[in-house]
Every structure is written in C-alpha cells, then in structure tokens.
Amino acid sequence: MTAPSPASAARARILAVTSGKGGVGKTFVSANLAAALARRGLNVLVLDADLGLANLDVVLNLHPKVTLHDVFTGQATLEQAVLPAPGGFSVLLAGSGLVEYSRLTPEVRDQLLAVIDEVAPRYDIVLLDTGAGISDVVLYTVSLAGEVLVVVTPEPTSMTDAYATIKVLAMQQERRDVRLVVNQVARAGDGKGVAAQLQQVVDRFVSPSVGVPVRVSLLGDVPTDPAVREAVKKRQLVVETQPGTAAAQSIATLAARLNP
C-alpha cells in the first residue's frame, strides 16, 4: 500500500468513472488515468466498484488473494485488500463473479460507504470504477462521488447510453456538471463533436426539466491507437509501457486537466 500523504488530512477527491454502455473502455480509462495521475505525484486509489462483474484485475494482470469481498465479509482488513498496481497507484479489487453484490442491499450499501469513508482520507484521488449500465448499484456508487466522469465512444449506442446516464444523474442526483472522456475517436479533437452533441440534447431535454443548466464538459478524448489494443492484450497500461503513443499522451492530458 502506498504510504498515506501526511498532508491529506482532508478527504480525497472522489471521482466516479461510469459509462452507461459496457465495452467502451471504462476500466481502461480508469486504470490508465490512475497511472497518469500517479505520475503527476498524486496518491491514487482505484476502487473496483463493478461488484458483480469486476475486471480491473484482468486489465492490470493482478491475481488478488484478498478482495473487497473479504473486507465486506470481515475476513480481511482494508489494509490487506489494498494492493499496489503497476503504474504506481493502489487498487481495491472486487473479485469477479460476486453475483450477490449485483443487487444493492442495505448491507452492500453500508459496506461500500464504510470502505470509501475509510480510504478517502488516505489518498489524493479515489477513482470509483463502476459497472456498466444504470443499475441501482451504479447509481448508488456514483452518488458517493463528488465528481463524475462519463466514458463514451463516438458510437450511437454508447452516446445514447451516456446521455441516459447523464439524464438520470441530473434528475435523480442533482448533478449539474458531468465530465466526458470520449474514447476511441478517429482523430484527436473529435471528442468535441460528441460533447457538443450530448450538450445540445441535454440543453433541450434535461436542463429545462431540472430547471437549471446541466453542463457536459469535455475532459478530453483518446484516439484509437494500435498501441492500446496491444497493451490491453498484454494486460499492460499503455501510459506505462508506451508513454510516447498518441493514446498514452492523450490520457496524460486528461490527468493534467483533472489535476492542473
């Protein structure tokens, strides 16, 4: 476990990373963004909040013996479950296939809240990598975060689900500001169009119904890059192993904008 920064008496910034649709690179963005933030000298924890179908361990090529499940059931302490990840940040893995957590019970809710409350003072940034979809577990996890990053690709299905997510967050959780990461763009800069398109629909249908402007701000985009495919296959972090590539550099830009 990374040593807690002495100055972080305050709570960490807690960011939920969510997407609506699955398979858009949400976990890829979480892990690489965490590594890029760690490179900027921040003490970062990624919590795998996809309790039902976790795969952060797969992305990071980790084989955890102790997971969040063991913490929830009292079989391990939080200290035992927080693992160092390649990339210089810490992870709390859920362990795959914990089907009993795919529904949000009061127990799961309380345990997740307790874990987040306990880790928050020890880090500068905590990323909550949520599951796909807009289930109650996802919405609850997002409600625990101060900021939300929505990962989207320029595909119509992804954009529709990202829009649905933003809409629910604005209407049910009073989110007024959602940050967007557009993954798999053809050219750097294409994310602007996707953000503008989402903002246009939000302006027309969401802001009027909640009575205040809801902003979709583009944090940045990540171009499709053969290096990414290769890194994912090798279960490596592209920002670590191929920092010079377009994808790695764009993720470094996301980190710089998050933590100027």
Added chain:
Amino acid sequence: MKTAPKAVPAPSAEALRLDAALRLLQRAGHDLGDGPRDTAWLQRMLDALCDLSSRDPLTGLANRRQFEVALERECDRVARSGESALVLLLDIDHFKRVNDAHGHGAGDLVLQAVARCLQGCVRPMDTVARYGGEEFAVVLPNCPPAFARTVAERVRRQIAALQITVGAGAELQITVSVGGAFAPPWVRSSARLWTERADAQLYRAKADGRNRICLEPQAVSLVSAEEKGLLFAATAPAVLDADVLHPEPT
C-alpha cells in the same frame, strides 16, 4: 462547553401549571382519566399534547408539521433501503369559488369530506396530511411505481364522486389536481426537494386543465425517439459511424 443535563426526578403534577394544557386537551376531547396525577398521568398528558400539536383541528388529519416529520423519516428510510416511496400533493380545484358562493362554513365541510375520502383511499401506513389551505399531502411508503397511478387515480375519482351536502338541499361536487413524485432511492436527498418535485407535478396538473394527475416520470433513463433524433441530428459529427472509422482488425 455544554454540560449534560443533571438527572432530576420527574416533577410532581402539583408543581406544574397545567390548567392551560388541560383546557386545550379537554376542548379537543382528550380524556386523561381520573387516576392519580403521577408520572404515568403526566406521560399521558404529554402524549395527548403531542397528538394535538400534530393534527389539523378541522380535518383531524396530520398537520404540516407532522407531515414534514413523516416525510423526513421516509426520505431517510428510502435512502437506506432503496424502497420505492411516493408523495402525492393534492389541491382542490377552484376552492375559492366554494367559499365565495356558499360561505366559509361550506368550505370547511368540503375540506372535511375530502379529508375523510382521502383517508379511506389509502393504506393505514400512509400519512395523510392537510398541507395548507385547500392542499393535502400523502406519503406512501413502499409504493411500487407500477401502483402509483392506480392509487392517485382512485383518489382523484373518489373525490370527484363525492356529493358534499353543504346546507339545506345544497350538494356540491368538486375535483382535485394531483402531483406525485418518488423519493430517489439509495441517494441522500432532502424532504424539501422531494416535496418540491411533487409540487412541480401538481403545478403541471393545474396548468394542463385541473382534475388530473401528473406523476414525475420514473423511467428517466429511457431516451425518447425525439431525444435520439436530436442526438443523431444532421449536425452530428461525422465520427458517428464508428464501424466505418474504427474497423475491427481481422
């Protein structure tokens, strides 16, 4: 620094000025019994005073104070349990006309009739309150979204069917507008916000012509055809056709 209050023995009834409280209770029909004025008697009196201060004297329903307590409790419960809870706000349509045409006594009879009817339309676990002048509110814990409209519609219909006798041979019929909203499950929210959302729906029901129900749409995650249309409008960036631009390597 605050110091903890010292434990003192319960005061004897003789040491307290009780006449004003007793007059209020007597007037409200509370009988404290003839027993000795001991701690149990004082407790009964406090309970009776609490009951009195949480009810609307005209209709006997929970008053706004009690409604807010119930709503806050439900809001906390929903945040913990994720259960679905509904709040309905009702307003009698054109109530001023009743008062103007038949007098305030008639207005009171209408309010009492609506209160009785409302209470009969919902479950004992639901809190029915007089929220303000001619406005009523109901908190319905554990009310699945699928039943919301059924309940609200039953309330609206039964009130509309009332024949309210307000004087010699004068029978009135009235209608209500109803607005409803669900508490957001799992998330920390506030009772005030919840009421405001129901109130926004009530406003809609009024604006749409009264004698109707407007419930806040539940399925906010659903994206309408109109929204999709705009999302993929002609002005959409050319990058949308992802399959063309990002061919899967073979």
